[in-house]
Every structure is written in structure tokens, then in C-alpha cells.
Amino acid sequence: MKALNFAIVGCGVIALTHAKAMSQTEECHLYAVCDIIPEKADQFAADHGAEKVYYDYHELLKDPKVDVVCVCVPSGTHGEVCIAASNAGKAIVCEKPMEITPEKIAEVIRVVEQNHTKMQCIFQRRTMPVAIAVKKAIEEGKFGKIVLADAYLKYYRDQAYYNSAGWRGTWELDGGGALMNQGVHGVDLILWMLGDQVKSLFGRAETLSRKIVVEDTAAAILKMDKGAICVIEGATTVYPGESTTFAIHGEKGTVIFTDSGIVEWEFIDKEDAPVRPDRVGESIGGAQSAINIGVSGHVQLLRDLALAVMEDREPMIPPREATTAVKVICSIYESTRTGKEIFF
Numbered sequence: 407m408k409a410l411n412f413a414i415v416g417c418g419v420i421a422l423t424h425a426k427a428m429s430q431t432e433e434c435h436l437y438a439v440c441d442i443i444p445e446k447a448d449q450f451a452a453d454h455g456a457e458k459v460y461y462d463y464h465e466l467l468k469d470p471k472v473d474v475v476c477v478c479v480p481s482g483t484h485g486e487v488c489i490a491a492s493n494a495g496k497a498i499v500c501e502k503p504m505e506i507t508p509e510k511i512a513e514v515i516r517v518v519e520q521n522h523t524k525m526q527c528i529f530q531r532r533t534m535p536v537a538i539a540v541k542k543a544i545e546e547g548k549f550g551k552i553v554l555a556d557a558y559l560k561y562y563r564d565q566a567y568y569n570s571a572g573w574r575g576t577w578e579l580d581g582g583g584a585l586m587n588q589g590v591h592g593v594d595l596i597l598w599m600l601g602d603q604v605k606s607l608f609g610r611a612e613t614l615s616r617k618i619v620v621e622d623t624a625a626a627i628l629k630m631d632k633g634a635i636c637v638i639e640g641a642t643t644v645y646p647g648e649s650t651t652f653a654i655h656g657e658k659g660t661v662i663f664t665d666s667g668i669v670e671w672e673f674i675d676k677e678d679a680p681v682r683p684d685r686v687g688e689s690i691g692g693a694q695s696a697i698n699i700g701v702s703g704h705v706q707l708l709r710d711l712a713l714a715v716m717e718d719r720e721p722m723i724p725p726r727e728a729t730t731a732v733k734v735i736c737s738i739y740e741s742t743r744t745g746k747e748i749f750f
């Protein structure tokens with residue numbers, strides 16, 4: 407099997423995870439890298455064995471040897487790179503969030519679908535065995551009626567983190583703070599597991615500690631179509647950073663799990679209870695540092711995109727699958743601005 411040639415656009419922190427993931431897959435070969443800072447691009451290429459180096463992604467997209475583009479630039483520029491890559495006939499792996507507003511996401515989807523582009527969106531928590539097992543148990547009715555769902559997304563990022571790059575903590579390029587940058591993974595996961603639509607929400611997103619214009623602390627209550635109440639808490643102000651925690655409570659059972667393990671897996675009907683997974687999966691990490699992120703989810707998603715191209719099928723997380731979390735987060739911001747409940 408011939409590996410596809412991958413190119414990374416944006417040689418920042420998350421690019422390292424992409425490069426590590428490629429080194430663990432036979433289907434993915436790191437062929438080229440690109441960054442507007444030449445020294446950064448040169449060093450990244452040298453560290454990870456990339457054959458080609460570019461300083462302008464438009465030039466990279468002209469290279470016929472590039473099969474797949476990994477979009478690792480600041481969030482508010484994801485859309486323009488994705489659209490350009492699609493128009494150039496490249497497959498795409500896009501870091502979260504796909505874009506920072508529902509409107510920008512809609513334009514990316516329009517272009518990608520028009521061009522029949524294979525595109526994978528990175529929400530690696532969906533690859534966790536425990537999350538997959540919970541979603542299956544909900545679909546099979548093992549919980550009975552779901553009454554409560556919780557996502558506690560309490561990270562720690564000090565002021566130095568925000569000062570390290572001019573785009574961090576800005577509306578224009580980060581799209582938000584604790585929710586849009588860090589918490590978007592957890593927002594996506596809780597909604598994906600529930601498999602339900604949001605009916606309305608009320609939220610508060612505040613800047614309580616960091617010297618940034620976006621939120622560093624937030625909470626929201628979501629009312630789901632099937633009746634459940636979902637609580638989301640997100641922060642980058644919690645020292646030393648807590649293991650991300652998810653809870654699903656139904657009339658017939660409860661599951662609580664963290665990045666570290668399963669805390670509770672209890673069902674009334676012991677004989678018909680869903681099988682408890684042997685493991686949570688590799689810790690996604692990131693609660694205490696932006697650098698300490700597990701790579702196994704990226705390995706699965708990058709490999710899946712390569713196979714989707716080879717087999718001419720849809721990847722695991724196509725663009726339309728990556729829209730809900732951003733819509734919910736933007737609605738929390740709107741609720742904060744207006745003081746009103748937001749209806750979907």
C-alpha cells in the first residue's frame with residue numbers, strides 16, 4: 407500500500423501531534439510543511455523529516471505531490487485554508503474547530519461538498535472506547551430515559567500561554583476562549599454521545615482572571631429535545647487543571663468517566679447492562695498543558711482519512727458532523743451578551 411503525501415500548514419503546537427500521528431501510520435507520509443515564519447517551518451521540517459518546505463500555503467497547494475493538507479493554523483483562518491485546499495483538489499484534515507462561526511462553517515461545507523472533497527474534522531475524543539460504548543448504550547436504550555448529562559471541562563492555561571501567540575484569546579482568530587479553544591472537544595463529545603438535538607440553552611461566559619478579551623470561565627444549561635438537561639462547565643482558570651469529566655444519568659443507569667478512567671458504570675438491570683469497556687483509551691490530556699496531548703486519536707483519524715481517500719468513502723467525522731459544537735458555543739456567547747435563553 408502506497409502512503410499518501412500529507413502536508414502540514416501551520417507549524418505550531420498542534421502540528422507536532424499531527425507529525426507524531428503520521429509517524430505511527432503506514433498510510434500517512436509527512437511530505438511537506440508550511441509556515442509563514444521561515445525559521446519555524448525549516449526547523450519543523452528538519453525535526454520530522456519533511457521533504458519540502460513552504461512559507462506560503464498557496465504555493466504548497468500548487469505542488470501536485472501533496473495529497474492531503476492538515477490545517478493547523480489559528481482557528482479563525484481554518485476556513486480560508488480549507489476552501490483553498492478543496493479548490494486545489496486536495497483532501498483535508500482540519501483541526502478543531504472547523505471554523506469559529508456557523509456562517510463560516512457553512513461556507514466551508516458548501517465548497518467542500520461542491521468539490522466532492524474528502525475532509526476529516528479533528529474531534530479525537532470520539533475515538534475513545536468508553537465514549538463509543540456510552541453512545542451505543544444510549545442508542546440501545548440501556549439508560550432508559552436520559553435525565554441529566556454533564557461535561558466538566560476545567561483546564562489551566564496561565565497568562566504566559568495567551569501571551570505566547572498574538573492570536574490566542576482573541577475573537578478574530580481564536581473565536582472565543584475556554585469553550586471555543588479547549589472546551590469544544592468536550593462539547594462535541596457530550597452532544598455526540600447523547601445523539602439528541604439542543605432545544606434551547608442559557609449560558610454565561612466571563613473573563614474572570616486572564617488578561618484576554620474572550621472568556622476564561624463559562625457555564626451553560628442546555629435543554630435537549632428529548633427532555634434531558636445537559637450542563638457544561640468550561641474554564642482555563644482552574645489550577646492545576648482537572649481531568650475532563652463526563653456523566654450520563656438515566657432512569658435505568660449512570661456512567662461517569664474521566665480521561666483517567668471510569669468512575670461509575672451502574673445499571674439497574676445487571677443482566678442486560680451494557681458491557682463495561684476494558685479501558686477508557688489513551689488519555690487525551692491537555693488539561694494542564696497545551697503540549698501534553700495524547701496522539702492515539704489523531705492516529706486513528708488521520709489513518710481513517712487516508713483510507714477514505716483510497717477507498718472512496720466518507721471519513722469518520724465529515725464537515726457536517728463538526729458543526730453542532732460551534733453552534734452551541736456561539737449560542738452561549740449570544741446568551742451572555744443578551745442575558746436571554748437561546749432557542750434552536
